[in-house]
Amino acid sequence: MFEQFTKDARATVREAVRDATELGSAEVDTLHVLVALTRFPQGAAARLLGGLGVALDDVAARAQLARRRGGLSDADAEALGGLGIDVDHIVSRIEQEHGPHALAGGGRRARGHIPFGEQPKRVLERCLREVIMLGDRRIGSEHILLALAVVPGPARDVLSGLGVSAEAVRAVLRRAS
């Protein structure tokens, strides 16, 4: 499957793995993949986001906030708020006692290969389906963006919080193909 990726998409996946390694994460998650997309401003996904009026820095900042909350998005925090659970209060208490980014789950010393988590695997599978449905030939970073906007999880929440829906991304890709 990897050989059907564009150069752009391959660079994104490698960057996600590199980021996970640098942060000392236990596995590669969808937030790593989302942040990786923002690291290539000339990439297809970054240009598509720009076309939708979204700043790459905002995407990265919101992803980082979600990571700091242990992978919980604004929508998650709101849902827990409905139960009377104040996520940001918990995060700040834990950080007071255990240091900054304590809930981000990083800081491990990498022992070789960092595995892909369940969610990014689902994202990559979804990519393939979207490419087939769009009638495109190869998987580009724009398809990774689309799949991130489809598969439920913190990356999708970050995107939808910035007004980026799967439908909006798909519409742009349909026009292009």
Add this chain to the structure above:
Amino acid sequence: MTEATDLAAKAGDADPRVGLRAVAALRRLLERLEAVQVRSARVHGWSWQEIAEELGVSKQAVHKKYGRR
């Protein structure tokens, strides 16, 4: 609160999507809190047995999950 927004709020509470999201988010938060506390206990010199007893799980379970990390 107007009657309409009150109704909307009530309808929102009953939305399974919100309830399920809260459960999934709580589970993720719980996993992270557990990891933080287990690591902290190890740093403080606790044995796996002691940690397992506090968590109410078997020593094997906690060691399998957090050992060698």
